[in-house]
Amino acid sequence: MAASCQPIVPSRSARHSEVMTTEITEERHFDLGGDLRVARMGLGAMRLPASTRGGPAHDRDTVLGVLSRAVELGVDHIDTAAFYHQHGLAANELIRTALNPYPSGLVIATKVGPYRGPDDPYPTGQLPASGLRGEVERNLRELDRDRLDLVYLRPGGLDTPMDESIAERFSVLAELREEGLIRHLGVSHVSLTQLEEAQAIAPVAAVQNRFDVTRPEDTDLLKACERDGIAYAPYFPLGGFGIPDDERVTAVAARHGATVPQILLAGLLALSPVILAIPGTGSRAHLEENLAAADLRLTAEDLSVLRNRP
Numbered sequence: 001m002a003a004s005c006q007p008i009v010p011s012r013s014a015r016h017s018e019v020m021t022t023e024i025t026e027e028r029h030f031d032l033g034g035d036l037r038v039a040r041m042g043l044g045a046m047r048l049p050a051s052t053r054g055g056p057a058h059d060r061d062t063v064l065g066v067l068s069r070a071v072e073l074g075v076d077h078i079d080t081a082a083f084y085h086q087h088g089l090a091a092n093e094l095i096r097t098a099l100n101p102y103p104s105g106l107v108i109a110t111k112v113g114p115y116r117g118p119d120d121p122y123p124t125g126q127l128p129a130s131g132l133r134g135e136v137e138r139n140l141r142e143l144d145r146d147r148l149d150l151v152y153l154r155p156g157g158l159d160t161p162m163d164e165s166i167a168e169r170f171s172v173l174a175e176l177r178e179e180g181l182i183r184h185l186g187v188s189h190v191s192l193t194q195l196e197e198a199q200a201i202a203p204v205a206a207v208q209n210r211f212d213v214t215r216p217e218d219t220d221l222l223k224a225c226e227r228d229g230i231a232y233a234p235y236f237p238l239g240g241f242g243i244p245d246d247e248r249v250t251a252v253a254a255r256h257g258a259t260v261p262q263i264l265l266a267g268l269l270a271l272s273p274v275i276l277a278i279p280g281t282g283s284r285a286h287l288e289e290n291l292a293a294a295d296l297r298l299t300a301e302d303l304s305v306l307r308n309r310p
């Protein structure tokens, strides 16, 4: 784990001239975009309506309680999107209902890019550049905010990120940032080439790609984030499709008297000081279990067991 007070100062080459300086003042926090301090263990909102896509709906009062409890326990970074809705429950509306008026310091990250029609069970395509302003305005409205803290451009589908140009769409978000509707920009589900393309247009404060501690993929992207002081918030930190049944993780969990989800999360936090965990849950018990993982201290040996594929 990185020592406290480790400065991460980006180099300027091939990136936007505006320098973003990020200082990690203690290992439990990260200064997003250099000025929004968040606890490194946050909450993903995609699972508020239901634990799985198409699965049974969560009880509305229960998930409103999950959000309130999260903030009570120190969560100050919630990841959402306007297209996270199922069974008449929408993540943005639940966040607004549970938490507005928002506590100072609460960072709500959202993402735009995917297109989901009113009757689509999930996003089925991409919004064109011309559709992004409306989607940002929709998030502002649904969350009842004047400015969005962090907006990711999320290109592509579910397969491996491609190198299609994101310049036109990211430039729209950069304009909205200049107008004051967005504080920081991020990119999600991107290749290193796409990250660099975005950085040439405007500062990138965060990357959100699929990643969990047992996957060696994305090492280059993570290194680029460390070099440039960019937060890396992995999606599917718990595997995304059920908690992985992996003997490496089980062995480390047994050594620490912890659960497998806790080791997956503690492993992420131990892997890099720029990683922000955003596990998704609609369960208060799981929320509390996941947050407690921030107190686990894994060793370098634990990490090498987790990272070493059989």
Ligand SMILES: NC(=O)c1ccc[n+]([C@@H]2O[C@H](COP(=O)([O-])OP(=O)(O)OC[C@H]3O[C@@H](n4cnc5c(N)ncnc54)[C@H](OP(=O)(O)O)[C@@H]3O)[C@@H](O)[C@H]2O)c1
Pocket: 043, 044, 045, 046, 047, 050, 051, 052, 079, 080, 111, 154, 188, 189, 208, 209, 234, 235, 236, 237, 238, 239, 240, 241, 242, 243, 261, 262, 278, 279, 280, 281, 282, 283, 285, 286, 287, 289, 290
């Ligand atoms: N940018 C993108 O393309 C993208 C894609 C997917 C997700 N995301 C974001 O990333 C966040 C995290 O990913 P995710 O929520 O999809 O997947 P995840 O965090 O890997 O896994 C969530 C699943 O694990 C279960 N779970 C959570 N804590 C648990 C625990 N302690 N024990 C047992 N099961 C537990 C949840 O069910 P319960 O409700 O029962 O706890 C849910 O089914 C999302 O919420 C969303 O904000 C972004």
